[in-house]
Amino acid sequence: MKQFFNVLSFELSNYFKNKGYLITTILISILLILGLSLPSLFDMSKLIPQLSSNNSEITENIEEKNESKDKTNYVIMDTNNIISDKSVLETAFPNSNWTIVNNxxxxxxxxxxxxxxxxxxxxxxxxxxxxxxxxxxxxxxxIIFENILSTLNQIEYAENNNLNIDELQSVINIPFESEISILGKDSASNFFYVYIFIFAMYMMILLYGQLIAVSVTSEKSNRAIEVLVTSASSNSLIFGKVIGAALASFLQVAIILGSGIISYTLNSKAWNGLLDGVFKIPSNILLTFIIFGSIGYLFYSFIFGALGALVSKTEDISSSIGPITMIFVIVFLISMFGLTNSDSLLIKIASFIPFSSSMTMLIRVALGTVSNIEIIISFIILLLSTILIAIGAAKIYRLGTLMYGNPIKLKNALKWFKKEKIS
Structure with missing residues (x-):
């Protein structure tokens, strides 16, 4: 266990010393904090009218903005004088000029x-x-022009039948009073959160997964692995690398996301609730992302680590991790499809497959219908699969790190691993 923590602390220190990691994390967090604090520091109502609580100010700003716009030119040919009063065109089309032609x-x-x-x-x-x-x-x-013709049709009908046009339009255009009571999920609001979380998961797994593979291969190519395996077990090395990368990526996302949420919470009154739909993330969606996202991340990270151990040169990494990268891209595309078809059979099946459940179960929780027992079953399958992948990755890592030369195919590594009963 001591060896594992030594490797873990070493890997974390490498990330924390990495200028790219630090600059990205700090810069994005500072930009979020400053950006979300602007309405508290300066009067932003002129730039963002929604921040003003005075409706008259909003109306004035909109009117001034409309007046300052250049007018749009349109042309109309109306030889039969169907639209006798051409001023209705300028009323229906704001900031417009109309030219009448004869052909x-x-x-x-x-x-x-x-x-x-x-x-x-x-x-x-x-x-x-x-x-x-x-x-x-x-x-x-x-659409606007057809509304004009529709109104003229109503006026003509009222005149021909001795009807009051106002009464006729009040019957045709009945005003409705409605209230929305969402008994299930607010899919329209949740869509944004799910999209952001899936995209973040996609970038995290691809970026850090490849970094893990590169790290393993680099140590193998410069023979550093020969020193490492004499001072720490292969299990400690692979688990330390993967979990170290996981903690570094989780910390980075947590700092960026946390800085945004905390800054907006402190400045929510100044924003007049304008960004509530962005930063007030429902707890069930956030919890699902944390649980399934973290386990799914580890699932792929162990695979990337094992594949990195099968090659001796960094230039061979792309061919080694190519298949799993392709699988993950397909999973991402399926997830994008699921954003508009959350209850489809494909998404339901994918939510129980370890390769895709970290994304698709999040979609079902936020946008679709899913029972608690389905969530639990999916999580158990993903967790057990991750544990099995971790054990297998550790054994492949032990076999591959001390084998040099041509890249080792995964199927051959599995055969040797089974034949020699590596423990």
């Missing part, structure tokens, strides 16, 4: 030359053409 070619030329953003050719109250040079995903011009 389609003129409208197209104005749009192609950039003098107009888009245009409409109106044939009747229920038929029109929309002209635009480049259509985008956020283009809402058609």
């Amino acid at each position: 389609k070619d003129e409208a197209e030329n104005l749009i192609k030359s950039g003098d107009a953003k888009a245009g409409f050719i109106v044939e009747s109250l229920n038929k029109y053409s929309y002209l635009v040079d480049n259509s985008g995903f956020t283009d809402t011009n058609q």
